[in-house]
Amino acid sequence: MNIGIIGSGNIGSILAGYLTALGHEVLIANSRGPQSLSEVAERTGARAVTTDEAAGAKDLVIIAIPEKAIVDLPKSVLSTSKAIVIDAGNYYPSRDGKNADIEGGLTDSEWVAKVIGHSVIKAFNNITAPSLASKAVPAGAPNRIALSVAGNEEEQKQIVMKLIDKIGFDAIDGGLLSDSWRQQPGEPAYCQDLDKDTLKAALQQADISKRAENLAQADEMARPFFEKTMINKEAEK
Incomplete structure (x- = not known):
């Protein structure tokens, strides 16, 4: 795939490293431009490009940025894309600022779909980076970590689930995009390295009446990390 x-x-x-290893043509971009990506490109085998070029990929586009940066994406490119678009992000108010639509009931990814004008599949958001990097194993391995995939387009979900399996994780159907709050920060299914059966149970354990409370607790736990990251970025300027 492109x-x-x-x-x-x-x-x-x-993800760039995994996908190039599987033989896919991978274009990677960030807000700082391709000149800032030489190390990432060399390490992963992906080609550094502009955000517009990455958004214009033919088969699949993965969005892995903070929610506050979604509004800066090339919407004209994404809205007319025929590719599957994956939202791998999570909403954290202390990092992203208060989002009235999400606070009003939309899931993170429903809001992303609204902003970019394109349907999205929610995936890769409920695993930590260290686990994603180090815990991929072949299909059938005991205690294989499972990832939840939510979305409204069944065929697209199946393609993403098969891709996850090839990367080295089990994948389960997390329901419609409106159900994707079950795999968001603070919920039982979020970043717990669960196997397939345990992840299914965790998704069902999620209580929508506690959604705001759970997010607030997760956000408070993450706040020191985001503050440290901001300090480091300021020091690099």
């Missing part, structure tokens, strides 16, 4: 990855952080660069 695959574009928007976001060169941990998740984006790890």
Whole structure:
């Protein structure tokens, strides 16, 4: 496949390495431009391109950036794309600012789909970068980690699930995009390295009446990390 990855952080660069190893043509971009991606390109085998070029990938586009950066994506390119678009991000108010639509009930990915004008599949958001990087194993291996895939387009979900299996993880159907809150920050299925059966149970354990409370707790736990990251970025300027 011809695959574009928007976001060169941990998740984006790890996926770039896996996907090039599987023989796919991978284009990777970030907000700083292709000149900033020489190390990532050399390490992963992906080709560094502009965000517009990555968004224009023919078969698959993976968005792996903070929610606050979604509004800066090339919407004119994405809205007319015939590719499958995966949203791998998560909403954290302390990093992204308050989002009225999400706070009002939309899932993270429903909001992303609304902004870019294109349907999305929610995947790769409920695993930590270290686990994604180091815990891929062949199909049938005991205690293989499972990832949840949510979306409204059944055929697209199946393609993404097969891709996850080839990367080295089990994949389960997480329901419609409106159900994807079950795999978001603070919920039982979020970043717990669960096998297929345990992940299915965790998705069902999620209580929508506690969604706001769980997100607030997860956000508070993540706040020191985001603050440290911001300090480091300022120091690099």
